[in-house]
Amino acid sequence: MRSAKDFFAPLAVGAPAPVREVPARPSRMIHFFDPSNPKMAAKVPDMVGTVDVLLGNLEDAVKAENKEAARQGLVDIARATDLGEHTQLWTRVNALDSPWALDDLTTLVTEIGDRLDVVMVPKVQGPEDIHYVDRLLAQLEAKAGVQRPILVHAILETARGVANVEAIAGASPRMQGISLGPADLAADRRMKTTRVGGGHPGYLVRQDPVDGDVEGARAVFQQDLWHYTIARMVDACAMHGVFPYYGPFGDIKDVVACEDQFRNAFLLGCVGTWTLHPVQIAIAKKVFSPSAEDVAHARRVKEAMGDGTGAVMLDGKMEDDASLKQCLVILELADRLSANDPELAELYAPSNGEAGA
Numbered sequence: 001m002r003s004a005k006d007f008f009a010p011l012a013v014g015a016p017a018p019v020r021e022v023p024a025r026p027s028r029m030i031h032f033f034d035p036s037n038p039k040m041a042a043k044v045p046d047m048v049g050t051v052d053v054l055l056g057n058l059e060d061a062v063k064a065e066n067k068e069a070a071r072q073g074l075v076d077i078a079r080a081t082d083l084g085e086h087t088q089l090w091t092r093v094n095a096l097d098s099p100w101a102l103d104d105l106t107t108l109v110t111e112i113g114d115r116l117d118v119v120m121v122p123k124v125q126g127p128e129d130i131h132y133v134d135r136l137l138a139q140l141e142a143k144a145g146v147q148r149p150i151l152v153h154a155i156l157e158t159a160r161g162v163a164n165v166e167a168i169a170g171a172s173p174r175m176q177g178i179s180l181g182p183a184d185l186a187a188d189r190r191m192k193t194t195r196v197g198g199g200h201p202g203y204l205v206r207q208d209p210v211d212g213d214v215e216g217a218r219a220v221f222q223q224d225l226w227h228y229t230i231a232r233m234v235d236a237c238a239m240h241g242v243f244p245y246y247g248p249f250g251d252i253k254d255v256v257a258c259e260d261q262f263r264n265a266f267l268l269g270c271v272g273t274w275t276l277h278p279v280q281i282a283i284a285k286k287v288f289s290p291s292a293e294d295v296a297h298a299r300r301v302k303e304a305m306g307d308g309t310g311a312v313m314l315d316g317k318m319e320d321d322a323s324l325k326q327c328l329v330i331l332e333l334a335d336r337l338s339a340n341d342p343e344l345a346e347l348y349a350p351s352n353g354e355a356g357a
């Protein structure tokens, strides 16, 4: 076991000091692109400023024969693109047991380490995977002279990863966040689904028979297959001060269910999601930015609660110290988003809220 005192010491001589707090930069949408796909790569420069995170994907969804082209494509894009102040550059490297992971990390840190904010590691099984990446990144950062530490994001894609999620979240000060990987996780758990995220019509609860008539009409309520995993991931992340994210929603055409799934994750505590196709970007932005009404309400509660203690009635509802804390979460998020986005700043301005807001 490492001493708590060593936790914030660099893991290689000359590597930058680990961060003590994960920078709270907006990351509502982590937009995936395949750097080996010329049509997609050509769209990347115009996406700067429209997404919080651009992620060059090297793992699944990139053909085996294109792995090296994708790696080099990401290096070229990172060098040629001005990412401005508000768009981060992330990558998803290949799995640690694949033939490509070592070269992915070595090439990317050496060539574009100063431009990369976060490395997403797929199929993380336990803290030992994070420890391996942690040390390797430190060695590579030291060698390449990278001045600020590259952060690490784990994907929960195995039953063992879910069982170890608390240990993964706390494995290193580099840990930035965790995402759900519903397709690989479903396969690993032997779930009987064939989709990439989202619900399933067979996973439901049925209303009791009316007057004992089992043949009669009864309402059915589809349930959320991912509730347990997301809730557990959110707790693990909150416990360790890192950020939870939903993940992919593969039914690109079903923008309605996509919005629902994103919103479930937002309400449960996730700060963002992945976008696989341009059509999902506006959905993620809408869902993961609080509504003007919620911000105005939060502001009213804050004003009504004065020093933050006690209980008051507002619109027929009791507000107290704990509901105020929820409102402060919304206000803090609104402030952070407004700082980067004049449209949201205008939307959240007190003059735009209800009277007295």
Ligand SMILES: CC(C)(COP(=O)(O)OP(=O)(O)OC[C@H]1O[C@@H](n2cnc3c(N)ncnc32)[C@H](O)[C@@H]1OP(=O)(O)O)[C@@H](O)C(=O)NCCC(=O)NCCSC(=O)C[C@](C)(O)C(=O)O
Pocket (backbone or CB within 6 Å): 031, 032, 033, 034, 039, 040, 043, 044, 057, 060, 061, 155, 157, 180, 181, 182, 183, 184, 185, 196, 197, 247, 248, 252, 275, 276, 277, 278
């Ligand atoms: C779904 C696909 C095949 C539909 O691709 P398409 O070409 O059929 O779509 P389209 O509607 O015809 O595309 C329109 C235009 O948008 C472009 N385009 C399309 N997508 C993008 C994009 N992402 N970024 C930028 N541009 C994009 C596309 O190239 C085209 O350009 P054009 O007008 O010049 O012809 C395509 O969108 C795609 O490949 N997206 C990324 C998929 C991906 O990254 N998958 C991996 C993450 S999910 C995962 O790995 C699971 C997980 C976590 O591991 C686990 O649960 O286990």
Ligand SMILES: [Mg+2]
Pocket (backbone or CB within 6 Å): 060, 122, 157, 181, 183, 184
């Ligand atoms: Mg996967």
